[in-house]
Amino acid sequence: MATTRRPGGRSARVQAAVHRAVTELVVERGADQVTIPAVAERAEVNPTTVYRRWGSIPALLAEVAIVAEGGAPAPTGDLRADLADFAEWTLADLARPGGIAFFRAEVAADVDDRRAGLRECLKRTSATIEALLDRAREAGHEPPTLAEVMDRVVAPLYFRVVFSVPGTDAAYARHLAHAVSGKPESR
Amino acid sequence: MATTRRPGGRSARVQAAVHRAVTELVVERGADQVTIPAVAERAEVNPTTVYRRWGSIPALLAEVAIVAEGGAPAPTGDLRADLADFAEWTLADLARPGGIAFFRAEVAADVDDRRAGLRECLKRTSATIEALLDRAREAGHEPPTLAEVMDRVVAPLYFRVVFSVPGTDAAYARHLAHAVSGKPESR
DNA sequence: TCCTTAAAGCAAACATCTTGGCTTTCGCGA
DNA sequence: TCGCGAAAGCCAAGATGTTTGCTTTAAGGA
Numbered sequence: 001m002a003t004t005r006r007p008g009g010r011s012a013r014v015q016a017a018v019h020r021a022v023t024e025l026v027v028e029r030g031a032d033q034v035t036i037p038a039v040a041e042r043a044e045v046n047p048t049t050v051y052r053r054w055g056s057i058p059a060l061l062a063e064v065a066i067v068a069e070g071g072a073p074a075p076t077g078d079l080r081a082d083l084a085d086f087a088e089w090t091l092a093d094l095a096r097p098g099g100i101a102f103f104r105a106e107v108a109a110d111v112d113d114r115r116a117g118l119r120e121c122l123k124r125t126s127a128t129i130e131a132l133l134d135r136a137r138e139a140g141h142e143p144p145t146l147a148e149v150m151d152r153v154v155a156p157l158y159f160r161v162v163f164s165v166p167g168t169d170a171a172y173a174r175h176l177a178h179a180v181s182g183k184p185e186s187r
Numbered sequence: 188m189a190t191t192r193r194p195g196g197r198s199a200r201v202q203a204a205v206h207r208a209v210t211e212l213v214v215e216r217g218a219d220q221v222t223i224p225a226v227a228e229r230a231e232v233n234p235t236t237v238y239r240r241w242g243s244i245p246a247l248l249a250e251v252a253i254v255a256e257g258g259a260p261a262p263t264g265d266l267r268a269d270l271a272d273f274a275e276w277t278l279a280d281l282a283r284p285g286g287i288a289f290f291r292a293e294v295a296a297d298v299d300d301r302r303a304g305l306r307e308c309l310k311r312t313s314a315t316i317e318a319l320l321d322r323a324r325e326a327g328h329e330p331p332t333l334a335e336v337m338d339r340v341v342a343p344l345y346f347r348v349v350f351s352v353p354g355t356d357a358a359y360a361r362h363l364a365h366a367v368s369g370k371p372e373s374r
Numbered sequence: 375t376c377c378t379t380a381a382a383g384c385a386a387a388c389a390t391c392t393t394g395g396c397t398t399t400c401g402c403g404a
Numbered sequence: 405t406c407g408c409g410a411a412a413g414c415c416a417a418g419a420t421g422t423t424t425g426c427t428t429t430a431a432g433g434a
Binding site (some may be wrong): 197198232233236 | 410411412413414415
Binding site (some may be wrong): 037048051 | 420422423429430431
């Protein structure tokens with residue numbers, strides 16, 4: 001989305017201000033309380049500008065969510081450790097202020113708009129996992145499949161965060177990862 | 188919510204009409220396009236009535252979602268078969284017209300309102316699974332834990348439906364169930 | 375430096391949702 | 405059957421979000 005036809009000074013400033021405003025408002029009030037007029041006011045930008053550039057709240061949130069996402073930890077080749085780190089990072093990403101709020105907003109959005117945010121999110125996660133598994137293969141391990149990691153690590157974490165299941169912490173995230181990376185572990 | 192102080196004819200009629208209208212609109216347009224005025228018009232009821240009785244769209248959707256939910260299949264005691272049936276039913280429930288839409292609406296709702304819908308949903312699912320596991324125990328099996336079923340069957344199904352992961356069908360649901368009920372199965 | 379024009383700003387019309395005061399209906403117990 | 409009162413209906417005011425036509429600003433190339 002940085003590919004605008006005139007990315008220079010003013011547009012960039014407006015975009016930055018709007019992104020910051022969205023993040024702040026999502027954190028403060030939750031994604032469903034964020035309106036375009038509110039964002040515009042916080043960013044000291046004209047509402048019309050936001051309407052014309054982004055069109056809708058879901059589109060705006062999707063863009064901000066993608067930009068805001070931090071990088072996953074680099075895989076070392078130690079499958080067990082890498083998966084555990086990945087799981088912990090995924091949970092941290094969801095649990096960070098506004099993290100799950102962005103997810104909620106994308107989940108709630110209309111079907112057409114949805115694809116942009118959710119598809120992108122899934123693609124990124126898949127790529128991260130694949131990189132991790134490739135790295136493990138290079139190191140001579142026999143890793144689980146992408147689907148297994150999705151089903152047994154990522155999905156439970158999302159599910160538990162969305163439903164606010166108690167006891168969903170870093171240790172549990174690692175536990176899920178360990179269960180899929182070979183020898184299970186009691187807890 | 189059926190515990191109103193005057194559940195007789197008119198109130199009941201209004202409630203039924205509103206429920207029907209909500210369901211229809213969710214299916215037709217998606218949950219995020221459903222507004223109280225639209226529901227009221229469809230139900231041929233005064234908007235003020237809906238505002239006063241339900242207050243907000245999330246509250247209304249939560250009530251409708253709970254009422255609309257069909258009953259899970261009765262457990263037979265055959266753990267493997269019961270879990271597979273349960274998984275397939277869960278997926279069917281999510282995939283039914285408007286099924287995931289209700290979930291989306293609840294996920295998106297504000298934190299306070301959310302508890303009502305999501306907590307209830309989780310509680311019901313837990314109870315269903317527990318019943319199934321108890322039945323299996325009676326029959327002499329040694330079933331997995333509630334958390335295991337949640338993490339490895341329910342969570343992946345929700346995740347996959349929300350993200351529209353291809354290949355998420357009844358067979359896959361059963362595959363997930365089988366993987367957790369003892370001997371895994373290739374696919 | 376100057377010119378072109380993409381993008382931001384402004385203001386007013388517009389649509390829509392929400393709320394409040396009041397009246398009317400009608401379920402339900404006496 | 406009658407009367408009370410909970411709940412539904414009506415309408416108008418108010419608030420909020422959205423769109424539109426136009427003007428102004430300032431990147432970026434000539």
